[in-house]
Amino acid sequence: MAKTFECARALILDKLSPLPSESVSLLEAVGRVLAEEFKAPSDLPLWDNSAMDGFALRAEDCGTAPLKIEGYIPAGGTAEGVAVRAGTAVRIMTGAPTPAGCDSVVPVEETEEADGRVLIKGPVRAGEHIRVRGEDVQRGQVVIAAGTVLRPAEINMLAAFGLNTVSVFGWPRVAILSTGDELVEPGEPIGPGQIVNSNAYSLAAAVRELGAEPLMLGIARDNRESLSEKLNAGLKADVLITSAGVSMGDRDLVCDVLQEVGVESLFWKVDIKPGRPTAFGLKGETPVFSLPGNPVSTMITFEEFVRPALLKMMGHRSVIKPFVKARLKEAVSKKVGRLQFLRVQVVESGAGLIATSAGDQNTGILRTMLRANGIAVLPAARGEFTAGEEVDIHLLGAVADLGQAG
Ligand code: AMP
């Protein structure tokens, strides 16, 4: 019996866990997921320092006579042997350690200097323009939780403590196998009855977009020998994705041969349109996604099943894309009992998002996918959706970015 969409996706996610962690250079770390919480090995900043180019002094000495300038601490210099005494000021640059005896820094633009003395023009609050040791992060504090996706800001934090490598969850190597006697690779001559293996390329692009590594296995022909050889090769990767050969035709052998090579089937067929023949299995820990061959079905089932699975293996905590709400521009009617993924154009109307069909919803039509920046997920239980009704959308791109127009 076919699974519901939610049940099929939950089953997949339930079987998968993050890959073992590895250490990568900070330069390679953006987009990766932190495997262990990061505790500050020291305070940040490490020492009190000046937030401005100006003068270090005592707030209480200001507003009367000019202060005698005694000493200079540039960035990179030390405050050793330098001290502020009553009635004196030390010239200091941004980032330089503040000298003993001072409680404030006054920016140079708020001062007047003459004859080795500095006059402070306004009142000064004690503590002004000093960055205090540990004010940002205290030693031992958990600064970045495990499972955090590393952005430039997290990388800056790690680098600020002197790290040049970081422990992150592994990124899967994803084998991609196309199946079909009719397929030729891009660049090869296209003979009668042949079509180009475009699925392998959209899948590789989608895998790469997530940051994982695609492994191109090429084409298996619609016979047991060819399929079992290629499937066995694919099972050496962390994940195997196949396309086509899972429908009801007499040459649709993928599910059979997967079983022969030891893949345990967890489901075959989901109550969705497009994508009904999608199958999922496991050999040991290795997940195998068998996606339908129609290029649009392949792309949509990748988006809805494989994407969250890969994110989970990569250590992400939130793997299911959140829905955005949009109102349907026109009524939509569909079959009750099957969830439908409707390719839509989502635009901002000023009063919320509006979703319009991106064109012919036939899975043979590639152009509709070019126009779509979202997939409306229409629940299985319902058949009629009225114009103006709010539906759930998985965005595929920016709302303003409608892809190829027309
Ligand atoms: P199948 O499920 O094997 O009958 O394939 C369904 C449809 O998808 C057929 O029209 C195939 O020609 C097409 N198809 C299968 N594999 C690919 C591929 N790798 N690239 C593009 N189209 C494909």
Ligand code: MG
């Ligand atoms: Mg086929």
